[in-house]
Amino acid sequence: MSWFAAHRHDRRAPLFLLLLALLTTGGVYALLVPPTASAASTTSTDEISAGQKLFTANCATCHGPGATGTAAAPSLVGVGAAAVDFQVGTGRMPAQMSGPQVQVKPVQFDADQIAQLAAYVASLGPGPSIPTAEQVDPAKGDPATGMALFRTNCAQCHNAVGAGGSLSQGKFAPNLWQTTPTHLYEAMLTGPQSMPVFNQATLTSEEKRDIIAFVTKQGGEQPGGLSLGSLGPVSEGLWAWVIGLGALLGAAVWIGAKSS
Amino acid sequence: MTSPAAATADYLDQRTGIGGAVKEFARKVFPDHWSFLLGEIALYSFVTLLISGTFLTMFFVPSMTEVTYHGPWASLQGTRMSEAFASTLRLSFEVRGGLLMRQVHHWAALIFMASIVTHMMRVFFTGAFRKPRELNWVVGFTLLLLGLAAGFSGYSLPDDVLSGNGLRISDGVLRAVPIIGTYGSYFLFGGEFPGEALIPRLFTVHILLVPGLILALVGLHLFMVVLAKHTQYPGSGRSDRNVVGFPLFPVYVAKAGGFFFMVFGVIALMAATMQINPVWNYGPYDPSPVSAGSQPDWYMLFLDGALRLMPGGAEFVVGGFTVPLNILIPAMVVPGVLFGVLATYPFIEAYATGDRREHHVLDRPRNRPFRTALGVSLLVAFFVLVLAGSNDLIATHFHLSINDITWVLRFALFLAPAAAFVVTKRMCLALQRRDRELVLHGHEHATILRTQSGEYIEVHQPLNEHERWIRVQHDPIRPLQVAPAQDSRGVRRKGYAADVRRAKLSRLFYADRVEPVTPAELAAAHSHGEHDALPGATAQHELVPGGHGALVADEDGH
Numbered sequence: 041m042s043w044f045a046a047h048r049h050d051r052r053a054p055l056f057l058l059l060l061a062l063l064t065t066g067g068v069y070a071l072l073v074p075p076t077a078s079a080a081s082t083t084s085t086d087e088i089s090a091g092q093k094l095f096t097a098n099c100a101t102c103h104g105p106g107a108t109g110t111a112a113a114p115s116l117v118g119v120g121a122a123a124v125d126f127q128v129g130t131g132r133m134p135a136q137m138s139g140p141q142v143q144v145k146p147v148q149f150d151a152d153q154i155a156q157l158a159a160y161v162a163s164l165g166p167g168p169s170i171p172t173a174e175q176v177d178p179a180k181g182d183p184a185t186g187m188a189l190f191r192t193n194c195a196q197c198h199n200a201v202g203a204g205g206s207l208s209q210g211k212f213a214p215n216l217w218q219t220t221p222t223h224l225y226e227a228m229l230t231g232p233q234s235m236p237v238f239n240q241a242t243l244t245s246e247e248k249r250d251i252i253a254f255v256t257k258q259g260g261e262q263p264g265g266l267s268l269g270s271l272g273p274v275s276e277g278l279w280a281w282v283i284g285l286g287a288l289l290g291a292a293v294w295i296g297a298k299s300s
Numbered sequence: 301m302t303s304p305a306a307a308t309a310d311y312l313d314q315r316t317g318i319g320g321a322v323k324e325f326a327r328k329v330f331p332d333h334w335s336f337l338l339g340e341i342a343l344y345s346f347v348t349l350l351i352s353g354t355f356l357t358m359f360f361v362p363s364m365t366e367v368t369y370h371g372p373w374a375s376l377q378g379t380r381m382s383e384a385f386a387s388t389l390r391l392s393f394e395v396r397g398g399l400l401m402r403q404v405h406h407w408a409a410l411i412f413m414a415s416i417v418t419h420m421m422r423v424f425f426t427g428a429f430r431k432p433r434e435l436n437w438v439v440g441f442t443l444l445l446l447g448l449a450a451g452f453s454g455y456s457l458p459d460d461v462l463s464g465n466g467l468r469i470s471d472g473v474l475r476a477v478p479i480i481g482t483y484g485s486y487f488l489f490g491g492e493f494p495g496e497a498l499i500p501r502l503f504t505v506h507i508l509l510v511p512g513l514i515l516a517l518v519g520l521h522l523f524m525v526v527l528a529k530h531t532q533y534p535g536s537g538r539s540d541r542n543v544v545g546f547p548l549f550p551v552y553v554a555k556a557g558g559f560f561f562m563v564f565g566v567i568a569l570m571a572a573t574m575q576i577n578p579v580w581n582y583g584p585y586d587p588s589p590v591s592a593g594s595q596p597d598w599y600m601l602f603l604d605g606a607l608r609l610m611p612g613g614a615e616f617v618v619g620g621f622t623v624p625l626n627i628l629i630p631a632m633v634v635p636g637v638l639f640g641v642l643a644t645y646p647f648i649e650a651y652a653t654g655d656r657r658e659h660h661v662l663d664r665p666r667n668r669p670f671r672t673a674l675g676v677s678l679l680v681a682f683f684v685l686v687l688a689g690s691n692d693l694i695a696t697h698f699h700l701s702i703n704d705i706t707w708v709l710r711f712a713l714f715l716a717p718a719a720a721f722v723v724t725k726r727m728c729l730a731l732q733r734r735d736r737e738l739v740l741h742g743h744e745h746a747t748i749l750r751t752q753s754g755e756y757i758e759v760h761q762p763l764n765e766h767e768r769w770i771r772v773q774h775d776p777i778r779p780l781q782v783a784p785a786q787d788s789r790g791v792r793r794k795g796y797a798a799d800v801r802r803a804k805l806s807r808l809f810y811a812d813r814v815e816p817v818t819p820a821e822l823a824a825a826h827s828h829g830e831h832d833a834l835p836g837a838t839a840q841h842e843l844v845p846g847g848h849g850a851l852v853a854d855e856d857g858h
């Protein structure tokens with residue numbers, strides 16, 4: 041204590057105090073918030089090495105050996121298991137044709153292989169892990185909160201009910217009706233391509249689950265008949281002309297047929 | 301002896317003398333053609349709107365007071381919303397038949413507008429707006445504007461995100477007007493957007509003001525149709541001095557009555573099977589979110605499209621006032637030009653034609669190439685703007701870049717109508733030439749004759765009288781000639797410059813033309829064409845049957 045007392049008028053004292061404060065808050069934060077990369081520690085080394093083999097064979101051409109990135113593709117160090125599970129599980133990776141946006145295609149690996157790839161990438165550096173079944177269970181979320189959150193965070197790109205929408209230069213936000221709850225969660229967590237990342241600070245895991253509860257209710261049967269793609273007034277107008285006016289013109293021609 | 305119906309009629313007649321009017325009206329003759337039913341589709345969908353709308357007013361609450369939702373729709377449970385939105389949800393999910401009625405009302409609105417536009421197209425392309433019907437065209441045009449007003453005010457009532465976005469855009473357009481814009485917006489919304497006043501105000505406009513005006517003007521419109529009599533398509537026995545058709549009663553009344561049920565039936569069928577404006581998907585209005593795929597109903601889409609096409613940078617500041625041309629041009633100038641041309645076209649055309657006669661026989665569109673081409677190019681411009689308003693959906697559905705689509709459509713807005721104009725005009729002139737050809741030489745018969753000397757002759761069959769009449773009945777319209785600049789005493793004539801201007805416009809309309817065959821031309825053609833019109837008329841022709849226009853040679857033909 042005497043050392044502190046002796047130096048408390050030192051010019052560097054405020055700096056020192058600031059450092060101390062930062063260290064304390066950082067430490068408390070680290071204690072309270074569970075580390076996100078916990079999945080990596082529970083996976084076996086076998087899985088990681090199997091994943092590494094798969095990675096070298098299928099991914100290294102673009103992402104580079106050791107997944108440190110090349111000119112063609114970003115580094116995967118620290119993207120976490122969630123990113124791999126999403127990218128490979130939805131059929132985006134391994135990427136194929138180059139275009140405005142990596143396209144979805146049939147999934148090329150089975151569940152075990154995806155887990156191995158995820159384990160390998162997670163072992164490279166801490167990153168978001170795959171959510172638990174509990175975290176993505178739609179039944180545990182509140183669709184009303186989910187709808188409000190979806191409207192403010194997602195609808196501008198994905199349309200009001202997740203039917204999909206257009207972005208600039210040929211990029212697009214896809215339809216979300218077939219997406220599994222886990223992939224929904226992972227997409228929010230990792231922000232694929234043009235989509236922003238929604239981390240714990242923007243949307244808590246409960247809020248993510250609420251959104252999942254809302255999105256998984258969409259796209260099925262709707263009150264009032266055929267949903268016409270849930271695309272809004274343009275498709276309604278199109279059908280009003282094609283079916284409505286089409287039928288009525290047909291009727292008019294039929295009624296007027298025996299004329300002049 | 302008399303039936304109850306006859307007794308009632310007699311009772312009424314003795315007190316009102318209505319019998320005479322009914323008898324007179326029932327014997328009015330109406331020409332019959334399917335395209336004359338387009339106005340009726342508009343009329344019947346309007347009646348459908350009135351019926352379904354009356355039902356909706358019984359449950360809709362036009363209030364912006366905030367309430368918390370506790371109804372059957374799970375995704376909105378506990379959400380704060382206006383009473384207007386909550387009552388729309390109640391109509392959709394709790395009132396028996398409410399959702400069906402909402403959907404009937406909205407589909408009927410879309411079909412109402414679509415039928416008004418097609419009806420207007422019929423009137424335009426056939427020249428039914430010419431004297432004495434110019435005023436009825438103006439009444440009809442006002443009905444079009446009122447239809448837009450009805451649609452827009454109704455679309456905004458449920459107070460959902462989509463309609464709120466539409467209001468926000470209108471608010472922006474209003475504010476873009478220099479000097480008075482901001483005051484106008486505060487006046488309209490009763491303060492800062494969105495305020496609390498708008499929905500009740502729109503409600504009055506939507507259920508009282510606009511339908512009242514439409515009803516009154518439809519009455520006037522139909523009265524003027526009866527007054528001027530209906531036009532008829534050209535045909536033998538039809539002239540500007542008679543009307544050929546069926547009496548209103550019973551033929552026309554039966555057909556029209558039946559047609560009402562068809563219109564209602566089609567709308568009800570659509571409403572029962574196809575969802576429209578699912579407001580529960582959009583949620584209650586809140587100024588912050590705008591979802592992808594936000595568009596107005598189709599009849600407003602061209603305005604949205606114009607806004608989407610306009611480059612954003614075009615605004616400047618004069619004396620402290622911002623003049624946002626990037627909003628004023630698409631949202632005011634574009635509709636101003638479109639509606640200005642439509643409202644005044646009958647008068648412009650009469651001025652260019654210099655024609656003061658009454659017309660009761662319709663034009664065949666091909667016989668008025670300039671008008672037809674102008675109409676088609678307006679439609680093409682409208683269509684380009686509609687596509688621009690749907691650019692995001694085109695991008696996702698055809699995997700295109702929205703930026704490319706926007707650029708292509710920017711050029712298309714100017715090039716496509718011009719191209720459509722030229723092509724349509726050429727087509728009209730070509731069709732007219734074909735008509736002349738037919739009148740002068742008759743139908744091709746697909747028979748080729750070969751004379752003994754080896755000459756080939758195609759046999760034509762002359763048109764019958766009806767066919768010929770349709771192709772020669774119209775008057776040629778020639779550009780107006782300008783009287784000399786000086787009068788007989790060499791004094792400069794007043795109004796010469798105006799005449800020159802008028803002649804220029806007239807030349808624009810009528811310089812390129814194909815005139816109908818005159819009786820003299822027809823006589824001349826017949827006397828010289830005798831040999832090919834009448835097969836085997838002369839002895840030295842040997843008949844050789846020809847197959848469908850192909851040359852057929854017989855054995856000794858080589």
Ligand code: HEM
Nearest residue numbers: 336338339340342343420428436437440441443444530531
């Ligand atoms: C509320 C909308 C409207 C209704 C209910 C309506 C209804 C009708 C009906 C039933 C007729 C007689 C049948 C026919 O020729 O189709 C008619 C004729 C006519 N309408 Fe309309 N109309 C509407 C809007 C318009 C518009 C927008 C225009 C053009 C600007 C227009 C111009 C005319 C003209 C000039 C006639 C006389 C046609 C002729 O005698 O050949 N109407 N309308």
